[in-house]
Amino acid sequence: MSVGVRPAPPRLRPLAVYGAVTAFAMIGLQQALYGPAIPQLRAEHGITAAGAAAALSVHFAGAILGVLAMPLARRFGVPDGRFMSWSLVGVAVGCLAFPLAPGWPLALLAAFVAGVGFGGLDGGVNQIFTEVYAEGGHGMLNLLHGCFGVGAVAGPIAIGLLPGYGWSFVGCALLALLAVPALRTASGARSAPTTAAGTPPAPLAARRRLGSLGGMVSLGFLLFFMLHVGLETGAAGWETTHLIATGLSESTAATATSGFWLAFTASRFAVVPLCRHYSARAIVIACTGLTVLAATATLLDGLAPIAYALLGVAVGPLFPTGLAWLAQHRPALTPTVVALSMVGGIALPPAIGLAVNGFGPAAIAWAMIILAVAGLGTVIGLARVRRTGLPVAAPAVEADAPQI
Known part of the structure; x- marks a missing residue:
């Protein structure tokens, strides 16, 4: 049995690639902000070190939910670009609300919202890139994730240079909003496996082995x-x-x-x-x-x-x-x-x-x-x-x- 794939038309435009790169640098920056902000968070909210570190745990809990939302959104027919836009808006809302929250529980809720957006972008952009660049495209994936690393390196530097951790989160939110128009054009290649015409089905034993x-x-x-x-x-x-x-x-x-x-x-x-x-x-x-x-x-x-x-x-x-x-x-x-x-x-x-x-x-x-x-x-x-x-x-x- 030979298995093929119905080719989909090219969908990933250069503008979408640039939007994805910007979004990945932004989420690298976002993830790297929580740790360096812990001393200021403790002073502002009167919490322990473990309590401040809970922001990162809540962030990742939301991120897992955001990652798993991508295939669900596709099942309901939500275009990839629209899902990416929603994820960017989620990051922006969470990053703006986090430093403005009047109490620590609300700050954790904001971190969760930002984490959901983070996960939607992480899972969604990776899914699209692995579909579009499935064959010989590992250079594009390394370039994409290299930009994530640049953001992660820049995060602690931003915390150290800006007057207050809040400004770093505001900058992250602005980057997210700037990436919306470009990433809205992104779409993967959702192809369905098909059996080649005229090819007899493989024996049952072979199918079980595969x-x-x-x-x-x-x-x-x-x-x-x-x-x-x-x-x-x-x-x-x-x-x-x-x-x-x-x-x-x-x-x-x-x-x-x-x-x-x-x-x-x-x-x-x-x-x-x-x-x-x-x-x-x-x-x-x-x-x-x-x-x-x-x-x-x-x-x-x-x-x-x-x-x-x-x-x-x-x-x-x-x-x-x-x-x-x-x-x-x-x-x-x-x-x-x-x-x-x-x-x-x-x-x-x-x-x-x-x-x-x-x-x-x-x-x-x-x-x-x-x-x-x-x-x-x-x-x-x-x-x-x-x-x-x-x-x-x-x-x-x-x-x-x-x-x-």
Whole structure:
């Protein structure tokens, strides 16, 4: 049985690409604002550090809801561009209301609303890009996610330079509103699988085998993204603690953590030209192997700061390039993957914290190694399943948007 896809007409215009890039830089900025704002939030609302950190948890809870809303909106016939516009407005409303809220419960509600918009954009833009650039488009996905990293780096800087955290959230809201006209033109390629005419159906045993392999691939990708995002957030969240334990000062350790994010962002842009010559699968395998090497090097106190920067280089391209690889096999799984990756980012760093409580800061390096090795094993398993003959989804469209 040969499986094809009915091609949809090109739908992603250059204006939509620019809107998506702006929106991703904006949500990177938005996510990065909560942490640096904690001291001012505590002083303004009279809350504990844990209470202030609840803003980020509420943000991600809303984000998961926003991610899962994309496929639901499509079922009801809502155009992609309209859904993206609503998501941008949600971000703008939440970001404007957050600093203006008279009490902490209302501020958390505003963070939740902004999070729903964040998730709608994160899941929606990723879904559209993986559909339009399903074949050989991992350069575009890395460019998109590199812009997210630029926003994330700019967030703490904005908090430090502007007079009060509220102005940073207002700037985020303005960026969201400015992106509405451009992103409103965005639309993915919703193609339905069809059996080629004149091709006899495959034997029942073959269909069952393909179904079993397809299930293995889906579970493998879900596990890979959860492990990868757990490694990313775990390294970023616990690097400073680990480096202080090796003898570095707090300021030096914090600077090294900034280096992780800079390396993380730079690697996404650096890998774009490589996408012309190497498949998404090859880049994911290479970067995942590099995470094992870098994570192992964090065991050496003298090399730990460099090892974490190398880990940032290795981790950076994994999410966008992994989405491109996923689109070749299970494009409809994108919203689920994005949502579950957020769960991994929420659950795994606290698990590392429990290990630190029990075994000390040395457990951080071992946690990085375990996550990296598990990720590499998952990727190797996915590659082996692919070699057994699982069909690859045909590219859905030839888009008229800029190509990398």
